[in-house]
Amino acid sequence: MTKIWIDAGHGGKDSGATGNGLVEKNWVLAIAKQLQTELVNAGFEVGMTRTNDTFLELSERAKKANGFKADLFLSIHFNAGGGKGYEDYIYTSTPAKTAEIQKTIHKNVIARITKHDMRDRGMEKANFAVLRETAMDAILLEAGFCDTTDATILKSPVYQQDFCAGIVAGVKDIFGSGVTKYQAGKFSTSNDAISGKNIKGYLAAGTKVFVYKETEKTLNITTTKGIPGSWVLKTEVNTGKR
Numbered sequence: 694m695t696k697i698w699i700d701a702g703h704g705g706k707d708s709g710a711t712g713n714g715l716v717e718k719n720w721v722l723a724i725a726k727q728l729q730t731e732l733v734n735a736g737f738e739v740g741m742t743r744t745n746d747t748f749l750e751l752s753e754r755a756k757k758a759n760g761f762k763a764d765l766f767l768s769i770h771f772n773a774g775g776g777k778g779y780e781d782y783i784y785t786s787t788p789a790k791t792a793e794i795q796k797t798i799h800k801n802v803i804a805r806i807t808k809h810d811m812r813d814r815g816m817e818k819a820n821f822a823v824l825r826e827t828a829m830d831a832i833l834l835e836a837g838f839c840d841t842t843d844a845t846i847l848k849s850p851v852y853q854q855d856f857c858a859g860i861v862a863g864v865k866d867i868f869g870s871g872v873t874k875y876q877a878g879k880f881s882t883s884n885d886a887i888s889g890k891n892i893k894g895y896l897a898a899g900t901k902v903f904v905y906k907e908t909e910k911t912l913n914i915t916t917t918k919g920i921p922g923s924w925v926l927k928t929e930v931n932t933g934k935r
């Protein structure tokens with residue numbers, strides 16, 4: 694099963710950025726928990742740096758994720774310093790694969806947050822400890838600025854939901870969705886899946902799949918991205934919000 698590490702920035706004695714009534718350590722913890730729920734529902738195994746208001750050194754965060762053998766490290770933050778917009782960071786020297794992952798996450802997040810008037814500050818690189826010391830692909834997300842008009846956006850539950858949804862969609866794009874709950878029946882057509890007729894086999898629990906096509910009640914899922922696969926009932930598979 695694909696393992697995702699969620700690193701809620703700051704905590705305990707380290708509040709992170711503050712402004713307009715927002716406290717970074719609290720905001721990012723709420724987001725981290727929401728992300729945890731959504732990623733677990735989508736079939737991922739999730740590890741967390743912290744699930745309450747505790748302080749951890751940066752190296753300790755990376756160490757925990759390395760011990761968990763995560764496939765991806767997501768560090769959640771917001772910004773201060775007078776700017777506006779969303780940005781994300783990967784380490785200064787990374788394999789091309791990490792840059793691709795950043796592109797995928799960035800694209801999915803931006804697609805869902807620009808309607809909130811959150812600006813796109815672009816994809817950045819930085820020598821941050823959590824990016825440097827993690828053994829897996831790692832990305833740090835800055836959700837907006839707490840000390841400008843971005844604060845109103847950050848406070849919006851709809852923005853928070855869309856921000857999370859963007860990350861989850863990006864992770865699914867990268868790793869596919871794990872079918873975890875059920876053995877889903879495989880059918881040649883969407884109608885067959887609905888009627889339950891002409892079953893041509895089963896998709897085992899834990900299979901990694903990508904969604905090729907979607908109808909109201911069914912999904913066409915495939916193990917090879919971009920190539921049509923088999924039809925299954927949505928109620929048979931566990932792919933997050935579907």
Ligand SMILES: [Zn+2]
Pocket residue numbers: 702703709710717769770771
């Ligand atoms: Zn921060």
